[in-house]
Amino acid sequence: MHSARCGYLLLALAALFWGLNGPIARHFFSLGLTVPELAFLRCATGALCFGLHAVFRKEWHVAPRDLPKLLFFGMACLGLFTLSYQTSVYESGAALAVILLYTAPAWVALLSRVFLGHGLSRRTLAAIGIAMAGVALITLTGSTGSRLSWTGVVAGLVSALLYALHFPWNFRWRGIYSPITLYTYAMLGGALLLLPFAGFTAHPALVWLQLFSGLALITYLPYLCYGLGMRSVHPTPAVVIVNMEPVMGCIAAYVWWNEQFTLPGWLGAGLVIGAVFLMIYGKKDV
Numbered sequence: 001m002h003s004a005r006c007g008y009l010l011l012a013l014a015a016l017f018w019g020l021n022g023p024i025a026r027h028f029f030s031l032g033l034t035v036p037e038l039a040f041l042r043c044a045t046g047a048l049c050f051g052l053h054a055v056f057r058k059e060w061h062v063a064p065r066d067l068p069k070l071l072f073f074g075m076a077c078l079g080l081f082t083l084s085y086q087t088s089v090y091e092s093g094a095a096l097a098v099i100l101l102y103t104a105p106a107w108v109a110l111l112s113r114v115f116l117g118h119g120l121s122r123r124t125l126a127a128i129g130i131a132m133a134g135v136a137l138i139t140l141t142g143s144t145g146s147r148l149s150w151t152g153v154v155a156g157l158v159s160a161l162l163y164a165l166h167f168p169w170n171f172r173w174r175g176i177y178s179p180i181t182l183y184t185y186a187m188l189g190g191a192l193l194l195l196p197f198a199g200f201t202a203h204p205a206l207v208w209l210q211l212f213s214g215l216a217l218i219t220y221l222p223y224l225c226y227g228l229g230m231r232s233v234h235p236t237p238a239v240v241i242v243n244m245e246p247v248m249g250c251i252a253a254y255v256w257w258n259e260q261f262t263l264p265g266w267l268g269a270g271l272v273i274g275a276v277f278l279m280i281y282g283k284k285d286v
Helices: 002-018 021-030 035-057 067-092 094-101 104-116 122-141 150-173 179-197 205-229 235-241 244-257 263-281
Strands: none
Touching: 002 205, 002 235, 002 244, 021 035, 021 067, 021 094, 021 205, 021 244, 035 067, 035 179, 035 205, 067 094, 067 150, 067 179, 094 150, 094 244, 104 150, 122 263, 150 179, 179 205, 244 263
16 A cells, blocks of 8 residues: 555656746747657657666666567657647647647546556546546636647647557556556657657757756656656556646646636646545546
8 A cells, every 4th residue: 555655646746847837838938849750859858867777776687578669669659759749739729739639538547448458446536537527627717828720639649649558558568567667668668769850940958958858857857757657556457547737738838828718627636636536546447
């Protein structure tokens, strides 16, 4: 039980760092970066940080037969995910993008059931339902300080589907390789996929410093916390825990970019938090 609580705490920290993703991405767009360029730099920064960590810990070895699988996952579920999510932020703003991302719990529950054979308890179903209701309230009421684009909405839903694949994948590999090893090669795969589309532009040294520090904050740290947390947490409750991310993201978007929701929207945020506490502190599943 103690290890599970530690896992929940690490997942909550991952959600906190991930919640800064949209507002920080919007900041970099304001500095002139394009969507493909920022998506590539995010994966490349993650690959560099995890690669250095893996070398330091001597955890960079993988079986030759597993390397293509890890790289392919990075291309599909990190490269394409990052590209679609950053597109959603660019088109429709940070707050709406992070909320659309959290249609993922339904996908995770379904994928865990289909591919991993995991049953769904009444408490898990209730938590997912409450979280999804909160997401729906926030999405339907929209936000101020940003425009609504159908391109952004579709990109946000695509990012949710790709994000959902992340949880059963991590559960599948967590007993074989450490999170540091997994994300070294997954981030590398994402960077390799996006490299041909990056179209680099010149930036002052200060912008490059901001890029590295900001992207490390929203890529390396949250994925590290997430990977460690997933060692002791089932993928379905895990996705409910990290539903704190849209709440954090909405608060950051409001403070930074004045993107704010109506009263029903904030009620939805409260439902998301309530679902998290139901999953962590509820009674034993029956």
